[in-house]
Amino acid sequence: MSHMTSLRHFKTRLGFPFRISHRDVKASVEEGRRGKAKTTTLSGFKMGQIEWAMWANEQAMASAGVLLLGGIVGVSGIFKNWGIAVYGIVIAVLIIVFEYPRSQRRKGNTIERKFQHILTPAVAALGPVSRNYYVRFALYLLFCIPCYFILPTVLGGMCLLVTSIIYFVAAIKGEQWIPIKKTEESRRLQTLEPPSRPPPRTPVHARRDEARAAEQRI
């Protein structure tokens, strides 16, 4: 029990719980304002809270991959209406570029895609088009329609439809695309700086005095 009391003492002294970022506060306030339920129910069973947009992003990348492959098969020469296949390739490349930068997560740290910091400002510059997931839902819903007219792009179109549905769910849940701010600097601060002098070191104040003395001499 003594352990516990000391713990309590410990926590109050240190001002638990640690640091809370501005964004976290904002997000939680927004959540409260919307009256968002913490748990969603599905046919009587309780379901966990899910970040849909993250999945939608991966699904969009996969759909674009499937569409790209289908498009390449489509332009190989044995399919008719290969114009749609070309359309599929173009759309797939656009989606890959658009979806490449991941969004900042609401809680916890985000794992970035390699070199995504190059594309993030470009996508962020699109403003509401990239920020609002309803836009993505509508875009992908429109994009996938022509894909159903030739066989090679059908699967890509179906995957894109699923993506747009997931984005719709994400949008309903109030998720948004937020560009990732640079995190490297804050990370670097946490690591210890190696000592610049070899071991027999004079204490800091002594060193300061030495430096002052040297200045005066000059």
Next chain:
Amino acid sequence: MNMWRWLRGFLRNCGLRYSVVVLWIVLNAVVFTSTYRHWKYAPKYYYVHQILGPTLCISRGTAAVLNLNCGLVLLPMCRVLVSLMRFSRISRRSFRMLLDHCKGFHMLCGLTIVLASVIHFIGHLFNAANFSIHFNPYYVDVNGASYKGQDPLYIVAGSVPGITGLVLMLVLCTMATTSLYVVRTNNYDLFWYTHRFYLVFYFFLMVHAVRGVLKEQINLSRHSPGCDKENLNLSIPWPEPEHWDTQETVCEEPPVFGTVGCSVCILHNTVCEEPPVFGTVGCSVCILHNTVCEEPPVFGTVGCSSWMWVGLPLLVYLVDLTYRRCKQGHCTRILNVTEHPGDVLEIRVWKKGFKAKPGQFILVQCPAISSFEWHPFTVSMCPTSQCESFTIHIHAVGDWSGRLQQYLTGSEGWKYVLPPLASSKEDLDKRLVIEGPYGSPSGDILKYRVNVLIAGGIGVTPFTAFLHHLYSNEKLHLQNIERIYFIWMCKDLRSFKWFTQLLCRLYQKLWSLNRPDLLCIRLHVTAPVPGSQLKMFVKQYPLLEKRLYIGRRPDWPLTLMEICSSHKGTDIGVFCCGPKGLATNVEEECSRIWHKNANLFCHHESF
């Protein structure tokens, strides 16, 4: 010399694992090539092969690989089966080290399924197009299309394999995207839910080939494939995508392995003077050349073969699952919840008749949070003869664990201790469902004379179970254990408070047993520590003062060399539990270092 040393270490630590992978690759290659050759050369597929060309063989080959892997992917997930194998009499150390990597094999099979299905899918896209272009007007039954130039989209949409194939690909796509490392770690629930689609996936896999589009000829004895060309003087040119293939083949020798190798020779004046050696189809079609053409070819659908590959593993898995569900029971009670610094919950649970060995883990489900999700946690203190309850430590970092924290401790914030034995009715209703225990890589700790326990953060739990076992067990034969090195790394000094009491008590006990050198403790703090915090910690636990290393990680080569040189010629068990980077780092060093004839055996698990 250096290379040889590395090879030795590598073989000791991961030899068996990689040989299983090699075996699996060979198996896949054999399955692919044999199916490929079968569809390429068997006379019964002559007509369908003529229409579709090489993509037929590619899609069939990958189909066989898919079937094989869809079966294998289930086996590592049979927890009861794996546990049985782990604790069976035949199990050896290397075998158990292999079982530690079950999940890796599951992922490997999953990845292969995705790759193979993409190739299979593309193959069938071409097949659909070829069915439409190379329509066979003479033998209409062999066609997949209804008329020449039918849109391939309608061929696919109008057939069972086409529709089920699209559904399968869609399901697989959702499963694959949520299994990616990023989604799996940050959004475990989603990963878990979409993986339940496996039931849909296997159902469609079973019915995928029903009423198949691909046809095989069933009256080979009355109609030699291709004989009509000369007999009937067909005016229509043959739709032969693989025309070159039939021209070149020579059939001068009987087939050596009894395969259907030379069956493509049928159209041409090839030599087939000797009867086949192994009594298979081989050249027999050549002998019938120009003789049997009594009736037009009759075609039957190619049977569904997925169930032969997948059926048994699926059955084993379902039996395993049912057994687990039956065993899990519901009679559990939360006795106490303690909140430690750094968002760690210590939950003391009682379950009727629950027994566990140190290092084992359980699956926990909280019906109030989610009825589907099961999360694995190591038992941090096993039930003993005096105390029937056990504890688990949960680091509340994720979504599920965060809500468990809220659920158990109340949302208003920092409540440190719940009253021992639930006071209100509401507390009494709080319950968890527990399944297990199952074995983990840390189960082998008692089997070495020298043990190195390396923990990163909350990964310390399997080792504390073991230390607690040392502390509480009076009859323990300590003479079997020479030394335990306990190395624990944390980002925050306060994290050590989770188990400092246990460490201090155990240390005192070992002093009283005159074995103070048995346990060697090293605590590493990787981030800078404020001075006041350090002072307080040292004041509270003076015993650990000299065992605290601040601001640095252990130098693995140096540490392990040091350990090796103090235990010459012994087998040293290195157990590592922590983040992935740590585990791989330690394993690499264990394979590389070979010093003073000491062998380092690395068992690791990561999260």
